[in-house]
């Protein structure tokens with residue numbers, strides 16, 4: 001059975017390769033993950049709630065989030081400034097990767113994640129996520145730092161101009177991306 005407290009404890013002080021193994025082990029029983037995380041941010045999702053609503057654990061060296069990604073949601077490209085490990089336990093999360101190019105971005109492939117897929121992103125990764133399904137998808141995102149206070153960057157998805165990451169603007173971009181698709 002997946003247990004939040006045990007998972008958090010197991011992740012503490014570990015490198016992303018170990019976090020990947022821990023997530024892979026947890027995702028062998030996705031129903032138990034769904035059950036254990038059901039109460040966290042219930043009724044909220046990445047498009048409407050604040051990220052803070054879905055924090056499972058927050059420390060200077062480790063952030064664990066429940067990412068409830070609404071149907072058809074698309075994020076603008078953004079960075080994290082720390083490694084990240086993403087494990088999808090219900091639904092699908094498509095990741096699009098980018099390379100910085102002068103002061104813009106270049107597409108650099110992607111990966112479709114479905115349970116029990118786990119993806120590791122390096123410290124300098126720039127990505128955007130999308131839920132292609134008609135229903136909310138759920139993932140655990142683990143970050144090697146305090147994601148919520150990191151001076152992150154994002155890119156206007158229409159002009160690919162870089163700007164500071166700001167939740168309200170990111171949500172506006174997401175709404176515009178959904179309307180446009």
Ligand SMILES: [Fe+2]
Nearest residue numbers: 078079080127
């Ligand atoms: Fe991200």
